[in-house]
Amino acid sequence: MRNVCxxxxxxxxxxxxxxxxxxxxxxxxxxxxxNNAGVDRLDSLYVGCMSSGLFVGQEHIGALMADYLGMRGLxxxxxxxxxxxxxxAVRQAFIEVASGISDIVMASGVEKMTDCSGGEATFALAxxxxxxxxxxxxxxxxxxxxxxxxxxxxxxxxxxxxxxxxAVKNHRNGAKNPVAQxxxxxxxxxxxxxxxxxxxxxxxxxxxxxxxxxxxIVASEEVAKKLGKPYIRITGSGAATDSLQLAQREDMTxxxxxxxxxxxxxxxxxxxxxxxxxAEVHDCFTxxxxxxxxxxxxxxxxxxxxxxxxxxxxxxxxxxxxxxxxLKSKGHPVGATGxxxxxxxxxxxxxxxxxxxxIPGSPKIGMAQxxxxxxxxxxxHIMEVA
Numbered sequence: 001m002r003n004v005c006x007x008x009x010x011x012x013x014x015x016x017x018x019x020x021x022x023x024x025x026x027x028x029x030x031x032x033x034x035n036n037a038g039v040d041r042l043d044s045l046y047v048g049c050m051s052s053g054l055f056v057g058q059e060h061i062g063a064l065m066a067d068y069l070g071m072r073g074l075x076x077x078x079x080x081x082x083x084x085x086x087x088x089a090v091r092q093a094f095i096e097v098a099s100g101i102s103d104i105v106m107a108s109g110v111e112k113m114t115d116c117s118g119g120e121a122t123f124a125l126a127x128x129x130x131x132x133x134x135x136x137x138x139x140x141x142x143x144x145x146x147x148x149x150x151x152x153x154x155x156x157x158x159x160x161x162x163x164x165x166x167a168v169k170n171h172r173n174g175a176k177n178p179v180a181q182x183x184x185x186x187x188x189x190x191x192x193x194x195x196x197x198x199x200x201x202x203x204x205x206x207x208x209x210x211x212x213x214x215x216x217i218v219a220s221e222e223v224a225k226k227l228g229k230p231y232i233r234i235t236g237s238g239a240a241t242d243s244l245q246l247a248q249r250e251d252m253t254x255x256x257x258x259x260x261x262x263x264x265x266x267x268x269x270x271x272x273x274x275x276x277x278x279a280e281v282h283d284c285f286t287x288x289x290x291x292x293x294x295x296x297x298x299x300x301x302x303x304x305x306x307x308x309x310x311x312x313x314x315x316x317x318x319x320x321x322x323x324x325x326x327l328k329s330k331g332h333p334v335g336a337t338g339x340x341x342x343x344x345x346x347x348x349x350x351x352x353x354x355x356x357x358x359i360p361g362s363p364k365i366g367m368a369q370x371x372x373x374x375x376x377x378x379x380x381h382i383m384e385v386a
Contacts (some may be wrong), residue, residue: 001099002097002099002100003098003220004098004234005220005232005234006342006383007037007104007218007219007227007229007231008033008036008037008038008039008082009033009036009211009214009343009346010030010035011032011179011213011340012029012032013028014179014180014330014331015211016181016210016211016255017211017212018114020211020306021112022052022061023359024068025110025211025213026047026068026069026213028049029108029110029215032215033108033217034106034217037217037229039217039223042106043075043076044096044105045062045108045280046076046078046089046094046105046107047061047062047065047079047109047335048079048085048089048090048338048339049111049335050128050335050372051127051334051335052066052098052110052111052335054120054123054124055112055115055116055120055121061119063076063223064074069101078268079215080335081336082128082367082372082373082376083332083372083373084337084370084378085311085334085338085372086108086214086341087337087338087341087379087381088239088338088370088377088379089108089339090234090338090339090342090379091237093107093383094237096354097219097220104218104223105218105219106216106218108216108336109214109215109333109336109340110212110213110214110333110335111210111211111213111334111336113210115211120210126141126201128373129144129373130319133245138282141284142285144197144246145285145287145288146200147252148199148246148253148287149200149287150199151253152287156301156302156305158290159305160192161323162305162306162308163286164188164191164204165305165308166283166289166290167186167328168186168191169314170289170326170329171184171185172185172314172315173315174326174330175325176325176357177325178354179333180325181208181212181331182328185323186204189296191286201286202336202370205286208331210332211333212331214322214343216342219231221386222337230352232311232345232350232384233384233385234383235270236264236268236270236380236381236382237268238267239378239380240261240264241257242257242375242378243356254294256369258282258295258375258380259296259372260378261378261379262296263368265381269384271382272299273296276298276365276367276382277319277363278298278359278367278375279321280367280368281293281296281321282370283327283328284332284336285350288326289304289321289326290304291304292310315357315359316352320359323353324340324343338379342368345366345367345368348366349363359362364385366382366384
C-alpha cells in the first residue's frame with residue numbers, strides 16, 4: 001500500500017449562501033483546492049453529498065460536478081453515508097491512491113440546504129434515521145440526540161453547563177474562521193437561555209442548516225514531493241457502522257461506530273489515541289462532542305463534560321477539539337462536513353490556520369472523526385506531518 005498525502009485543500013463560503021447554486025459552491029471549493037495544491041490534473045473525483053435530490057432536486061451529481069469543473073470524462077461518483085458522506089469520500093480517495101489505481105484524486109463534499117423550507121429540510125435530514133421505528137413515530141434528530149443527552153446526564157451526572165461549554169468553546173474558535181457560518185462568541189448563560197428545541201437541547205446546542213462545500217486533494221507521496229508544497233500524510237483510515245435505530249444500541253451514551261472506526265484507523269497508523277494531539281469531531285449537537293470524545297478514548301465514559309468545562313479541549317488546552325469551530329459554529333452542510341474536517345487538520349499540521357486559530361506547540365498528529373445520523377456510520381482518519 002502506497003503512502004497517501006493531502007496536498008491541497010479548499011472551501012467555499014459557508015452559511016446561507018443565496019446567490020450560489022449547489023454546483024457553484026462545489027466549483028468554488030474544488031478550484032480553491034486545485035490552486036492550493038498546484039496540480040495540473042485529477043485522475044478521479046468523489047463527491048460526498050447526503051440529500052441533493054431532496055434539498056435541490058438534483059441527483060447524478062458526480063457527472064454534473066465533473067462537467068462544471070471543466071473535466072468531462074473524469075471518473076466521478078457521488079458518495080452517500082448521511083452526514084458522514086464527506087468523510088467516506090475522503091476514505092474512498094485514500095483507498096484509490098493507496099492501491100495505485102490513481103495518483104491524484106479529489107475528495108469533496110457539498111450540500112445546498114437553504115433552498116427549501118424548514119419543514120422540507122427537516123424531512124430530508126430525517127431520512128438518515130430509521131423511518132419505520134423512529135421518524136414515523138415523530139422522532140427528529142434533535143429529539144434523538146436529546147434522548148442521548150438525558151441518558152448521559154442520568155448515567156454520569158453530566159450538567160447543563162458542560163453541554164453549554166462545548167458550544168461556547170466551538171464558537172470561540174469559529175469566530176476566528178473566515179468561512180464560518182456563525183463567527184461570533186457566546187456565553188454559557190446564552191446557551192441555557194436560548195430557545196428550547198428538544199429538552200435538554202436548546203438552539204445553541206444544535207448545529208445549523210448550512211450551504212457549503214469543501215475539497216481535499218490526495219496524492220501519492222511521489223507526486224506530493226514533486227509539487228514542492230506543504231503536505232501531510234494520511235496514515236490511518238477507519239470506518240464502521242452500528243444500528244440505525246437508536247433504541248437497538250447497546251448504550252445510548254456512546255457511539256460504537258466511532259469507537260470501531262477509531263480503533264481501525266489507529267491500528268493502521270500504528271498509533272494509540274494518546275499519540276493524537278488534537279481532533280476535529282462531529283459536534284452536530286453539544287452532547288455528540290462529549291459522547292464522541294469518550295467513545296474514541298480521549299476521555300473515560302462520563303468525563304468529557306467536566307474536561308470541556310475545565311478548558312481541556314480549548315485551543316490552548318490539553319487536547320484541542322474543533323479548532324475550526326466545529327459543526328456548531330462553522331456550520332454543517334451535511335455532505336461537506338467530513339471533507340472540511342480534513343481541511344482543518346491539514347491547516348493545523350502545516351501551520352496555516354488563520355486568525356489566531358493555530359494550535360500552540362506545532363502539533364504533529366491529528367484526527368478527524370465524522371459520523372452519519374445518530375452515529376450509525378462513522379469514519380476516522382489519522383494524519384501526520386510529513
